[in-house]
Amino acid sequence: MNVPYTSAVGSLVVQECNPIHFSECDIIFSGLDSSVAGDVESAFLKADLAIFSNAKNHRMGGNIPLVVPTANADHLDAIVQQRQQLSLQRGFLVTNSNCSTSGLVVVLKALQDAFGPLSAVIVQTMQAISGAGYPGVSSLDILDNVIPYISGEEDKMEVETLKILGQVRSTTESQQHDLFEPLTETKVSATCNRVAVVDGHTECVSVKFARQPAPSVEEIQRVLTAYKCDAQTLGCFSAPLAPICVAQSPDRPQPRLDRDIHGGNAVTVGRIRPCPVLDVKFTLLVHNTVLGAAGSGILNAELAVAKGLVRPAQ
Amino acid sequence: MNVPYTSAVGSLVVQECNPIHFSECDIIFSGLDSSVAGDVESAFLKADLAIFSNAKNHRMGGNIPLVVPTANADHLDAIVQQRQQLSLQRGFLVTNSNCSTSGLVVVLKALQDAFGPLSAVIVQTMQAISGAGYPGVSSLDILDNVIPYISGEEDKMEVETLKILGQVRSTTESQQHDLFEPLTETKVSATCNRVAVVDGHTECVSVKFARQPAPSVEEIQRVLTAYKCDAQTLGCFSAPLAPICVAQSPDRPQPRLDRDIHGGNAVTVGRIRPCPVLDVKFTLLVHNTVLGAAGSGILNAELAVAKGLVRPAQ
Amino acid sequence: MNVPYTSAVGSLVVQECNPIHFSECDIIFSGLDSSVAGDVESAFLKADLAIFSNAKNHRMGGNIPLVVPTANADHLDAIVQQRQQLSLQRGFLVTNSNCSTSGLVVVLKALQDAFGPLSAVIVQTMQAISGAGYPGVSSLDILDNVIPYISGEEDKMEVETLKILGQVRSTTESQQHDLFEPLTETKVSATCNRVAVVDGHTECVSVKFARQPAPSVEEIQRVLTAYKCDAQTLGCFSAPLAPICVAQSPDRPQPRLDRDIHGGNAVTVGRIRPCPVLDVKFTLLVHNTVLGAAGSGILNAELAVAKGLVRPAQ
Amino acid sequence: MNVPYTSAVGSLVVQECNPIHFSECDIIFSGLDSSVAGDVESAFLKADLAIFSNAKNHRMGGNIPLVVPTANADHLDAIVQQRQQLSLQRGFLVTNSNCSTSGLVVVLKALQDAFGPLSAVIVQTMQAISGAGYPGVSSLDILDNVIPYISGEEDKMEVETLKILGQVRSTTESQQHDLFEPLTETKVSATCNRVAVVDGHTECVSVKFARQPAPSVEEIQRVLTAYKCDAQTLGCFSAPLAPICVAQSPDRPQPRLDRDIHGGNAVTVGRIRPCPVLDVKFTLLVHNTVLGAAGSGILNAELAVAKGLVRPAQ
Structure with a gap:
């Protein structure tokens, strides 16, 4: 169903895609095209920001949770280990699937x-x-x-199916391996x-x-x-x-x-x-544009909040 | 591509679907709906007419060739045995597939x-x-x-795939069995x-x-x-x-x-x-409407003629 | 947007289309096919029921308001004269347009x-x-x-456009003419x-x-x-x-x-x-299925209620 | 209906769009995009080449015939005057319509x-x-x-309709005016x-x-x-x-x-x-892609040949 933008949407300010402008955001959603998402999201993550991405670039990354919210929400818990590995305080990067x-x-x-x-x-x-x-x-x-x-x-x-249906490794294991163990x-x-x-x-x-x-x-x-x-x-x-x-x-x-x-x-x-x-x-x-895209990102964010994994920006 | 009927088509006479009116036809094509094709084709076959049918009714019949012309044209040769079994002189019934x-x-x-x-x-x-x-x-x-x-x-x-890819039984075998031996x-x-x-x-x-x-x-x-x-x-x-x-x-x-x-x-x-x-x-x-339907029927008929299996109506 | 029926809809009782079963209804919506709507709606009207119809049958009737709710809601006021002409207490028939x-x-x-x-x-x-x-x-x-x-x-x-954009006749005039004066x-x-x-x-x-x-x-x-x-x-x-x-x-x-x-x-x-x-x-x-059909019927009903034209069933 | 390219089409040589390479062509068809057709066709015309164009750029030109072959083939006769005005021996430019x-x-x-x-x-x-x-x-x-x-x-x-349905001016008139007199x-x-x-x-x-x-x-x-x-x-x-x-x-x-x-x-x-x-x-x-485009160009060319308006390249 298509409806006109509300004035709330119309009055949103569009900023350059630079972490500086987003430091006050508790949560950031990335719907960037894959031609730019990789670098931008890496920069945002390095800036200790909390990102939920729909882009394909980081999905198969060894310490990146790939989460379909109604399938493997438990993979979100790996945010804790991700922060440790990347020395982040509140930042993280969670992707949703194709x-x-x-x-x-x-x-x-x-x-x-x-x-x-x-x-x-x-x-x-x-x-x-x-x-x-x-x-x-x-x-x-x-x-x-x-x-x-x-x-x-x-x-x-x-490839994504095997990662999503697989396990999160224990902290001990994941020091030598990827955080996620895909089905074999x-x-x-x-x-x-x-x-x-x-x-x-x-x-x-x-x-x-x-x-x-x-x-x-x-x-x-x-x-x-x-x-x-x-x-x-x-x-x-x-x-x-x-x-x-x-x-x-x-x-x-x-x-x-x-x-x-x-x-x-x-x-x-x-x-x-x-x-x-x-x-x-x-x-x-x-x-495909709800659970298959933005809907997953939003529900992943709601889950992360509910699980206490999101830390407010100061 | 859609083109208007030619006058040759427009001047064709439509007859009641009764074998009596078709005795002069060397070959008959049946594109009847399956709700009536079964009985009509049986009556035509009994009247010793040569029928190529697109209907599903007789496809799995034990002595009925089911032929996709570019796949199993050799099944047409079973027309000879079909005539023997059904005591026909020139009639036969060949079906094409779904x-x-x-x-x-x-x-x-x-x-x-x-x-x-x-x-x-x-x-x-x-x-x-x-x-x-x-x-x-x-x-x-x-x-x-x-x-x-x-x-x-x-x-x-x-079901049809297994019959079409199967064998025609030898004359000896087929006295006790179906003419066609589907893949198992x-x-x-x-x-x-x-x-x-x-x-x-x-x-x-x-x-x-x-x-x-x-x-x-x-x-x-x-x-x-x-x-x-x-x-x-x-x-x-x-x-x-x-x-x-x-x-x-x-x-x-x-x-x-x-x-x-x-x-x-x-x-x-x-x-x-x-x-x-x-x-x-x-x-x-x-x-689907050429090789998958009428085109198969026509090519089956051309094959039967080329193989000498069609006998002209007197 | 398509959504599943709620259980409230699923538990509705379907009755024969006879006025007897509808006497307790304050308002009746008719979405009948035109092949039967004419007679059924006439019978319901005769039974002093209040009907909003989407069918074409009575639209051009001389004492039937034809109302697109956001265009000619004033035509609903002719319900009063319609009741007089047809000797009804609380019944009426209002149609919406094509x-x-x-x-x-x-x-x-x-x-x-x-x-x-x-x-x-x-x-x-x-x-x-x-x-x-x-x-x-x-x-x-x-x-x-x-x-x-x-x-x-x-x-x-x-034809409907001219009726809808036309006038309701005054009570005096409408004793000799149709209630509605279409544009000429x-x-x-x-x-x-x-x-x-x-x-x-x-x-x-x-x-x-x-x-x-x-x-x-x-x-x-x-x-x-x-x-x-x-x-x-x-x-x-x-x-x-x-x-x-x-x-x-x-x-x-x-x-x-x-x-x-x-x-x-x-x-x-x-x-x-x-x-x-x-x-x-x-x-x-x-x-076409909202303002062009059911939506008009519902909004016409809401307008009739707001204008005090609907009398509750006893 | 879509069919694969024949080898005759596949072996055609593609040349740069420069008049030099086309001097041996009796007739040239232009199906160029309007972003480049204007200049290219002008250069070809100046090089005394015979062009039938599907592009919009020159259609409304004062000495350019705009011809739908089954409507105003008589406008092709203005090729003679076009050559005079532009001092061409065998070249011309004819366009077909939108x-x-x-x-x-x-x-x-x-x-x-x-x-x-x-x-x-x-x-x-x-x-x-x-x-x-x-x-x-x-x-x-x-x-x-x-x-x-x-x-x-x-x-x-x-605009095109009025030009196509209009007249070709006489030689005397057209010395002061456009060759074509649109309907007014x-x-x-x-x-x-x-x-x-x-x-x-x-x-x-x-x-x-x-x-x-x-x-x-x-x-x-x-x-x-x-x-x-x-x-x-x-x-x-x-x-x-x-x-x-x-x-x-x-x-x-x-x-x-x-x-x-x-x-x-x-x-x-x-x-x-x-x-x-x-x-x-x-x-x-x-x-739209036959009479509305390439088909018009081809039929215009056939008409020009039949009318003796095309002079072979030497």
Whole structure:
């Protein structure tokens, strides 16, 4: 839904992207383009500022939490170790994931928590044009068409998923290693497509569980429906009523109908059924500009505040 | 491309769908809706007429060839045994496949011929609205949207693929069994979606070969590029210049740009690359109303004529 | 924006469409299809019920107010005379206009109030698919296409506009005539098209004023910006902050960006400029399922309550 | 319809845009962007080369023919006077019109030839995205949307129409004046919109005739159907079978169904009916990249050859 800017937004002052101008900010959100985000965010972090970034540049950094708020909020706790390693007082850098990764990991996390490790995940996406920014995708490329390729996207999905679903290392371990220990036993294969949808990424997923026999469709439905996240427990303002909504109708989720559920911070899952090749397959939908982008950043910030990890600027 | 009917089409006489009116036809094409195709085609077959059908009703029949002309033209030879079993002189019934099956099997056949059996195939489709007929898909269901479900389509893809890629039984065997022996060692998992495209089904495919190590991406490219079909050898009028076109650009195939190549009877394949879960993955495109429907029927008929399987009406 | 039904909606009881079941309702909203609305609404009216209808059947009836709430709320006052003529105690029937009429008349009313009668109006619409209901427009008719015709729509726009912009007759006059006196000196020419937009009708309008010289572009901008409606004065809950929003950017209004302004009950006008043939031309946008349908019905009801025209069921 | 480049196209040599490299060309087609077309074409013309341009830069030049081949092929004859004025032996510069102008003037020319001058024309367009080039329109601007503005387009339609429908001055007159005498008594008002269509501009037109009473709908249908153009008489290869096709069905023309008629060089007209404000209104469709662009250039060249106006390079 598009609404005009309020005068509050209209009267905001735009400043040069220099840490000097931001020293009074308790929290800083970075939605910078990746062509500049790397250096700017590094400078802000060095200036002891607290940053939540949507950019891809630092996501895979060894001491940078990569957090989808309804999947791995516990990774935020590594802010403490990050500060130690970087000798910061109140600064930190937390990133959120790629838009298509975000929806996937919420569901995989729920499955992994309940049924143990996954051995394989095959995911194929149908992504909205808003994911490419503005002007982004040319209308001549997408009207009456599909683009079967999004540069760099498949790599991001495959790598980010393993980090998000992995563990935070203990303080002892993390002195010699990265703070985060990605999954090694789960293989992820992603195929990313662009389709003529304004908002909302649809993803068709097949999974294989390490545990055999695999859980039944009914067990999976029950587990996904019951899944809760820290943002709910901690009473975060933007927490979705449920992180995962399980659609009952066989033709759901659909991007235009389901993307706005719970303010865009819920993932909708449907068509859970056996996969003749792996164990189980299903289709999920995530709002790529809410949970898949700014919404994650905001909810991550709310979580960090609730967990007492944010220290006010003096 | 849409063009007005010519006067030749405009002056065609429409007859009641009764075998009596069709006895002078050497070949009959059935594009009937499945709600009536079953009975009508059975009656026509009993009347010793030669039918090429696009309907789904008889596809899985034990003595009915299910033929994608650029994949398994050799199944047409079973017309001889079909006539024996049904005591027909010149009549027969040949069906072509579901539209989304057609593109898949051409590529899988080329791989199977070159590298031996496949052990697993995972395919996810993004299908055009023309596949649902007219009025078919409501615009409110597809504008700014994806429908992640097409009733019955996934079953058809999974079952038809195994029959088409299977063998025709020898005359001796087929007295006790179906004429066709479907693959049993290949597992196929299909997920079917509808997207806002007028014509052209895009399919993302991952395959695992029985043979290990699996062939390389380069070997596969070479084999797909070199693939030839009977329709070419026999000089059929509608034979594509190549049954499979291998796209070089990483963002191809695209439905609007590639669906009309070689008159719509070629399948375009691109993005051939390793799959972290199975062996290899790629994306293919098939024109759903040409090779996926009427085009298959016509090319099947041309093949049957070229093979001497059609006997003129007296 | 699509959201799931709340349980309050889910627990509503569906009754047969018979006045007997509705006698306790203070207000009844009719969103019936025109194939049945005529008879059902007549029966409800005869049963002394208070009806706000979105159906076209009774709109042009001689004693039926046809009301776009932000344009001609004064026509609601004719409920008093309607009751007298039909010998009703508390019942009445008020209709709202065709969706494409609704946006047009709000702007024309503002112009007419400020500058006197219009002599000519040429309007051409680009209408959203939601205006045709569900399943409504086939996707094959609208993807990569325009349908330059909507059955009956142009007549409705031309006739309804004249009634809405006309006068309520005095009690004396209306004993021999219809309650409503449509404009006779204004000529309206409408051309209606369907385009690939989900919600929001865009209308390109040229007008000629009876008064010459015509008002300037600046005068018109000022008048449209300053336009107020009864729903605001009376403090109706659904009243838009402004009935008309004048867009400043030359490429506005746009349906996806502007349709939801003020909850869908405002009309956005842009591109006000001289017309080389008539006097002035501009482009307007109306949310066809809010002000153009249910939103008008609800706001009409709020207005009727505020004006003391609704009598509670006993 | 999209088809791969043939090897003939692939082996063409690309040269710097300097007249030196083009001296052996009998005919040169300019499809340059307007940011460079002005200077390049001037240099080519000065070098005595024969140019057919699709660029807007020189269209309104006093001695430059602006020609829609099926509307005002007689303006090509002014090449003779152009050469005299510019002291050229074989060079000339002919432009074709804006894409949206092209469809309009063919129909207006047929009406003007048959019924005399028009006093007013109001036209509103729904233009395809291909008219904006590549990448052109952002998908975020056109999916589920209409853009009610195309920079400069309305001016071009209003001005070009008057030049194309005007006269070539006699040699005597044109020594003091421009070669072309635009219409002065016809007022044209254009409103241009962009819609989600790949190819094909749809235009809703209302016209008023100087002659009163105006011709009837039947007379207009007859005249448009019977309209012939020089390209047909002279046997040009690309001449459409008919320059104007009159659609009978009330919901035509439609861009996807009608744009390719007669190879894209015909204009389809439908919905001819009385206009309550002017005299008559109708809807037309033109293929914006064929008759509205390259197709005009090619047919203009064929006409110039057929008329003996092209002199071979030595």
